[in-house]
Amino acid sequence: MTADSNNHLWWQEGVIYQIYPRSFQDSNGDGIGDLQGILDRLDYLQWLGVTAVWLSPIYPSPMADFGYDISDYQGIHPLFGSKEDFKRLLDAVHHRGMKLILDLVPNHTSDQHPWFLESRSARDNPKRDWYLWHDPLPDGSPPNNWLSVFGGSGWQWDEPTGQYYYHAFLKEQPDLNWRNPEVRQAMFDVMRFWLDLGVDGFRVDVMWHMIKDQQLRDNPANPDYQSYMATYEQLLPVYSTDQPEVHDLVLEMRKVLDAYDDRLMIGEIYLPIHQLVAYYGIDGKGAHLPFNFQLLLLPWDSRQIAAAIDQYEGVLPAGGWPNWVLGNHDQPRITSRVGKEQARVAALLLLTLRGTPTIYYGDEIGMRDVPIPFGEVQDPQGLNMPDKNLSRDPARTPMQWDNSPNAGFTTGKPWLRLADQFRRENVQAQRDDPYSMLTLHRRIIGLRQQEQSLMVGDYVPVFADTQLIAYVRQAKGYPRFLIILNLSHRPAYFKTKDPTLKGVVELATYPEREGQTVGESIQLGGDEGVVIRLD
Numbered sequence: 001m002t003a004d005s006n007n008h009l010w011w012q013e014g015v016i017y018q019i020y021p022r023s024f025q026d027s028n029g030d031g032i033g034d035l036q037g038i039l040d041r042l043d044y045l046q047w048l049g050v051t052a053v054w055l056s057p058i059y060p061s062p063m064a065d066f067g068y069d070i071s072d073y074q075g076i077h078p079l080f081g082s083k084e085d086f087k088r089l090l091d092a093v094h095h096r097g098m099k100l101i102l103d104l105v106p107n108h109t110s111d112q113h114p115w116f117l118e119s120r121s122a123r124d125n126p127k128r129d130w131y132l133w134h135d136p137l138p139d140g141s142p143p144n145n146w147l148s149v150f151g152g153s154g155w156q157w158d159e160p161t162g163q164y165y166y167h168a169f170l171k172e173q174p175d176l177n178w179r180n181p182e183v184r185q186a187m188f189d190v191m192r193f194w195l196d197l198g199v200d201g202f203r204v205d206v207m208w209h210m211i212k213d214q215q216l217r218d219n220p221a222n223p224d225y226q227s228y229m230a231t232y233e234q235l236l237p238v239y240s241t242d243q244p245e246v247h248d249l250v251l252e253m254r255k256v257l258d259a260y261d262d263r264l265m266i267g268e269i270y271l272p273i274h275q276l277v278a279y280y281g282i283d284g285k286g287a288h289l290p291f292n293f294q295l296l297l298l299p300w301d302s303r304q305i306a307a308a309i310d311q312y313e314g315v316l317p318a319g320g321w322p323n324w325v326l327g328n329h330d331q332p333r334i335t336s337r338v339g340k341e342q343a344r345v346a347a348l349l350l351l352t353l354r355g356t357p358t359i360y361y362g363d364e365i366g367m368r369d370v371p372i373p374f375g376e377v378q379d380p381q382g383l384n385m386p387d388k389n390l391s392r393d394p395a396r397t398p399m400q401w402d403n404s405p406n407a408g409f410t411t412g413k414p415w416l417r418l419a420d421q422f423r424r425e426n427v428q429a430q431r432d433d434p435y436s437m438l439t440l441h442r443r444i445i446g447l448r449q450q451e452q453s454l455m456v457g458d459y460v461p462v463f464a465d466t467q468l469i470a471y472v473r474q475a476k477g478y479p480r481f482l483i484i485l486n487l488s489h490r491p492a493y494f495k496t497k498d499p500t501l502k503g504v505v506e507l508a509t510y511p512e513r514e515g516q517t518v519g520e521s522i523q524l525g526g527d528e529g530v531v532i533r534l535d
């Protein structure tokens with residue numbers, strides 16, 4: 001299939017940048033990032049070259065799960081600013097030709113949301129059925145064995161009304177009943193509210209969780225469970241997630257978006273590839289981008305990753321646009337997973353594969369997971385399973401801007417401690433350093449956005465040595481590129497019999513390589529990645 005190079009949407013051509021608002025930039029000295037802070041840093045994002053900014057939740061919330069427990073879907077948490085601040089931010093983003101994507105959390109609300117307060121007030125309350133209330137089993141135990149992702153049972157007993165309610169996450173995050181048409185309408189109205197304001201799309205939180213088995217069947221045991229894993233992994237969530245009916249729902253959500261021009265729906269979905277691609281929907285009428293987390297989850301092994309890329313390319317439905325994610329606020333940072341040198345190779349991979357890349361804030365300067373002393377842990381996932389090293393705080397620490405106190409993030413006390421080495425590892429220090437991670441990011445983004453083949457061209461795998469991943473990107477009528485990445489620390493050879501695979505190194509993890517003419521046989525150093533402009 002040859003890409004039609006001239007007919008792509010902004011989110012197919014663009015690069016997405018995820019901001020965790022608490023940690024990006026504080027403007028008022030309370031130690032927590034805010035909307036004005038983001039506004040103040042838009043020049044940086046534009047300089048970096050990203051197309052769209054996705055903000056993790058900024059709505060009113062008791063913050064039991066740092067904003068993923070929403071108590072008002074149509075407001076802004078005062079910690080982050082006001083509606084006016086939001087409108088100013090949106091305008092400023094648009095003014096720069098960029099897009100703004102909001103997090104939408106439709107699976108659950110906060111237990112402080114007025115809907116839930118009503119729902120739990122009495123069994124005959126009109127909103128009772130908006131949530132998943134069920135009677136106990138005869139012995140008083142929960143309706144079934146479903147577990148909470150954050151540890152313990154997924155069911156919480158409510159003494160006053162004598163029923164359990166289901167929460168896939170914290171008990172402070174009760175799941176909505178999406179089988180109820182009123183719930184659907186209420187959430188569609190929320191979507192319209194933000195779309196009317198001009199928001200360019202949503203990243204839909206835990207999309208695969210939204211509908212559960214109506215018969216509440218028990219989940220089966222996971223035969224591969226190991227004690228180091230989260231307790232949730234003890235069972236296979238076959239009845240509590242990824243139900244067939246979820247696809248009707250995704251379709252309906254998409255219809256809401258399609259009443260507007262050019263808006264984007266991303267789905268957060270942690271599922272094996274074959275189940276994941278079903279979320280593109282029949283005839284592509286589902287999510288535009290079901291998040292593809294393979295680079296986050298697979299071991300950093302060239303053979304496994306190369307196979308996964310090919311498999312993903314192979315199972316994408318016709319017209320389904322690929323996407324790649326290397327980091328987010330729920331997973332360890334790439335630099336901490338694969339090391340500083342390989343993180344450069346990973347950046348080239350993310351930004352040269354076919355499909356929309358999502359960059360997690362700070363990864364562009366190689367930020368690492370910051371060790372958080374036990375007494376300072378804030379993430380409920382970490383607190384609830386203290387012995388499993390599952391806290392997400394280390395990947396959520398404040399952005400490292402410069403070498404001033406608190407890295408320029410705040411004049412107050414940061415809500416989460418900063419990396420000790422922030423004085424060396426920050427935006428300011430890397431901005432003009434030709435060898436820095438930031439410079440590598442800026443250059444590869446620039447090249448990608450300038451070259452049709454890299455931006456939207458086809459992906460053609462190329463046979464390579466076991467330590468390497470190699471592929472060509474090509475759009476008809478435009479220069480082609482060969483990308484060769486060494487995912488190991490040892491040198492390796494790339495050899496080809498294809499006489500057309502020769503050209504000049506345009507960009508490399510070790511810039512000394514650039515400008516070299518290469519062909520037939522190329523020796524790569526450990527941790528080396530090259531982008532070759534083919535003749």
Ligand code: GLC
Nearest residue numbers: 065068105169205206329330
């Ligand atoms: C998603 C979010 C995560 C949150 C969870 C519950 O996985 O990314 O941060 O804790 O949903 O809303």
